[in-house]
Amino acid sequence: METGEKAPDVLGRNENGEEIRLADYKGRKVVLYFYPKDSTSGCTAEACSLRDRYADLQAAGCEVIGVSIDSEASHRKFIEKQELPFPLIADTEKRLVQEMGVWGEKSMYGRKYMGTFRTTFILNEDGVVERVFLPKEIKTKTHGDQVLAAVLKR
Numbered sequence: 001m002e003t004g005e006k007a008p009d010v011l012g013r014n015e016n017g018e019e020i021r022l023a024d025y026k027g028r029k030v031v032l033y034f035y036p037k038d039s040t041s042g043c044t045a046e047a048c049s050l051r052d053r054y055a056d057l058q059a060a061g062c063e064v065i066g067v068s069i070d071s072e073a074s075h076r077k078f079i080e081k082q083e084l085p086f087p088l089i090a091d092t093e094k095r096l097v098q099e100m101g102v103w104g105e106k107s108m109y110g111r112k113y114m115g116t117f118r119t120t121f122i123l124n125e126d127g128v129v130e131r132v133f134l135p136k137e138i139k140t141k142t143h144g145d146q147v148l149a150a151v152l153k154r
Contacts, residue, residue, distance in 0.1 A: 001100045007032065007127050011065065012096050014087040015075035020065065022127040029062040030127070031147050033120040034102045038070045038078040038088075045140040046118070047082055053144030054085050060151045061125075067091050068116060122150060 001007065011020045011032070022030065033050065035043040050057075050064050057064060064086040070078075075088040089096065097103040097116050106115040120133040120143070131150050139146060 001121065001129055001132070003129050003132060005129050007121065007123050007129060008096070008099055009127065012067070012089040012091050013072065014089055015072050015079055017072055020087060020089055022123070025063050027125050029060075029125060029130070029151060030123040031057060031062050031064045031120060031151075032067065032100075032123060033064070033143075033147075034067045034097060034100065034116050035118055036068065036116045038068060038074045039081070042118070042140045043068070044078075044082060046138070046143045047078070047084055049140065049142055049144035050086070050147065051082065051084050051144070053148050056148050057144070057151065060148065062122075062147075062151055065089060067096055069094055069097060120147060122147065 007022060009022045011022065014020050035046055037043055047066060054064060066088040069091050071092055072090045075090055079088060091097055094103055102117045102119045104117060105112055118135045118138050121129050122131040124130045
């Protein structure tokens with residue numbers, strides 16, 4: 001999924017099993033961020049950075065939605081432990097990660113495996129991709145600042 005393309009309306013089910021649609025956020029920008037796994041160090045740093053900037057992002061007209069292939073139960077634990085104020089989509093069937101182009105072959109310590117590429121999409125008020133943060137651009141500890149600067153175009 002690239003700049004100028006429209007994201008799918010149905011994003012998936014959140015930590016409570018409720019369907020999340022872009023139409024629910026009409027008139028607001030959406031920060032749709034994909035991460036590999038709940039409760040790992042990098043993913044926790046990224047989620048907490050977005051949590052810490054959440055009020056500023058909301059004031060700038062944005063909503064934040066996280067996505068990983070973890071289960072609803074895993075997401076509930078992650079949200080509770082880290083006090084995350086935004087929903088997390090449980091993409092257990094890997095539909096959204098594939099549709100958005102963030103699922104593929106990764107490599108760690110010479111071992112190859114399939115996984116989610118850490119990627120953030122800023123969608124405009126009509127669900128069109130306005131900005132993409134690719135894995136190499138994302139600094140997990142300060143990602144909230146990165147996103148806020150992009151939204152405010154600083």
